[in-house]
Amino acid sequence: xxxxxxxxxxxxxxxxxxxxxxxxxxxxxxxxxxxxxxxxxxxxxxxxxxxxxxxxxxxxxxxxxxxxxxxxxxxxxxxxxxxxxxxxxxxxxxxxxxxxxxxxxxxxxxxxxxxxxxxxxxxxxxxxxxxxxxxxxxxxxxxxxxxxxxxxxxxxxxxxxxxxxxxxxxxxxxxxxxxxxxxxxxxxxxxxxxxxxxxxxxxxxxxxxxxxxxxxxxxxxxxxxxxxxxxxxxxxxxxxxxxxxxxxxxxxxxxxxxxxxxxxxxxxxxxxxxxxxxxxxxxxxxxxxxxxxxxxxxxxxxxxxxxxxxxxxxxxxxxxxxxxxxxxxxxxxxxxxxxxxxxxxxxxxxxxxxxxxxxxxxxxxxxxxxxxxxxxxxxxxxxxxxxxxxxxxxxx
Amino acid sequence: xxxxxxxxxxxxxxxxxxxxxxxxxxxxxxxxxxxxxxxxxxxxxxxxxxxxxxxxxxxxxxxxxxxxxxxxxxxxxxxxxxxxxxxxxxxxx
Numbered sequence: 001x002x003x004x005x006x007x008x009x010x011x012x013x014x015x016x017x018x019x020x021x022x023x024x025x026x027x028x029x030x031x032x033x034x035x036x037x038x039x040x041x042x043x044x045x046x047x048x049x050x051x052x053x054x055x056x057x058x059x060x061x062x063x064x065x066x067x068x069x070x071x072x073x074x075x076x077x078x079x080x081x082x083x084x085x086x087x088x089x090x091x092x093x094x095x096x097x098x099x100x101x102x103x104x105x106x107x108x109x110x111x112x113x114x115x116x117x118x119x120x121x122x123x124x125x126x127x128x129x130x131x132x133x134x135x136x137x138x139x140x141x142x143x144x145x146x147x148x149x150x151x152x153x154x155x156x157x158x159x160x161x162x163x164x165x166x167x168x169x170x171x172x173x174x175x176x177x178x179x180x181x182x183x184x185x186x187x188x189x190x191x192x193x194x195x196x197x198x199x200x201x202x203x204x205x206x207x208x209x210x211x212x213x214x215x216x217x218x219x220x221x222x223x224x225x226x227x228x229x230x231x232x233x234x235x236x237x238x239x240x241x242x243x244x245x246x247x248x249x250x251x252x253x254x255x256x257x258x259x260x261x262x263x264x265x266x267x268x269x270x271x272x273x274x275x276x277x278x279x280x281x282x283x284x285x286x287x288x289x290x291x292x293x294x295x296x297x298x299x300x301x302x303x304x305x306x307x308x309x310x311x312x313x314x315x316x317x318x319x320x321x322x323x324x325x326x327x328x329x330x331x332x333x334x335x336x337x338x339x340x341x342x343x344x345x346x347x348x349x350x351x352x353x354x355x356x357x358x359x360x361x362x363x364x365x366x367x368x369x370x371x372x373x374x375x376x377x378x379x380x381x382x383x384x385x386x387x388x389x390x391x392x393x394x395x396x
Numbered sequence: 397x398x399x400x401x402x403x404x405x406x407x408x409x410x411x412x413x414x415x416x417x418x419x420x421x422x423x424x425x426x427x428x429x430x431x432x433x434x435x436x437x438x439x440x441x442x443x444x445x446x447x448x449x450x451x452x453x454x455x456x457x458x459x460x461x462x463x464x465x466x467x468x469x470x471x472x473x474x475x476x477x478x479x480x481x482x483x484x485x486x487x488x489x
Contacts, residue, residue, distance in 0.1 A: 201410045213409075220399070223400070224408065231407075
């Protein structure tokens, strides 16, 4: 039977709030921060209208929001919260605790620049600063992907081989607040897909009491971290399994990344999230002129599927990696350095250069993407890159 | 004691046994130990008063010896023992 398709016009945040409604978690801790706020605002109306069974806890900060979520999750509940920017930064110490406790919390993070200067618009400096916290990170290009990723994230996080928290990332305002056409799944399909949450250990299981968070000294600390690393490795497999199952239900295909006209592409842009949509338009334009250009849009960067990225880019002559956050290493953005490192053992390495772009919501239009492709072409002709790291569209 | 490998540990370092802190012998940390010489002891119990770890065993007002499972060898008992011929003397483990 064909799936009952519900075409809607929604913002990314409304779509994600609807995904969470369909998941119907036991507990949500809510604290507002732009541009995340209307996820929990939409959700509070679902709660008030009796559409969900969720216990909604309003707290006094993001530090408290993730603390309440961790507490509820350790107690055995399916628990969630959502955040952006400074909120994620304020959560930072607890992010390590959620992953260290192996709590499968799925959390939307609506990407926004971290202050200072204060700015409410999109870049990826918030989630990039959380790459080493032991959370899985999945990025979506548009409202549909944010919705789909939210549903998949729950199943990935709660898989017994994984039991790790997941950040579901998408671009602030561009995706979170723009109204798009998307397709919602029927409630019962989502319910069936995510299934019932079965915690490994729960504080509210009084027949077999457990202690979360005991002191672990040098004799065991490394072993606990090795468990987390192994779970992250297992997540690689689980992410693909869940994607396959999701495709069976929805017809929409997901993997570690999306390759767009990559097959014979000589010049490739690597860019995540909403800018990938802009880049696709330019790829189409240049392809129509016979240019061999393509796009790789990373979806999963924790775990970092290095071999798969290398394989996908192995045919390219020049790769322009676009990072929407600074690292201040002076050696380029996070995606760039990790992708370059991934190529260390590869027999054939393309030329690679880095663009730091779109900081604090600076518009990155087809004109900028076209400029990047032009520079990649010059690099290819020259046989070398003229500049390793470029701040795109920055006035001197 | 054989330490467990990471595959044999509960995930996230969760403790799944009730009251298992009793199994943790903090005396393992000790590098010096107090030796007890009962012949010189007058059972004044000053060592019991000063021991910061409740590691002096006392029954019916009599000093019985040291609980080496929990004594960390700080040496306060030996220092405070008022006898000229100390009934508690520190030796290397």
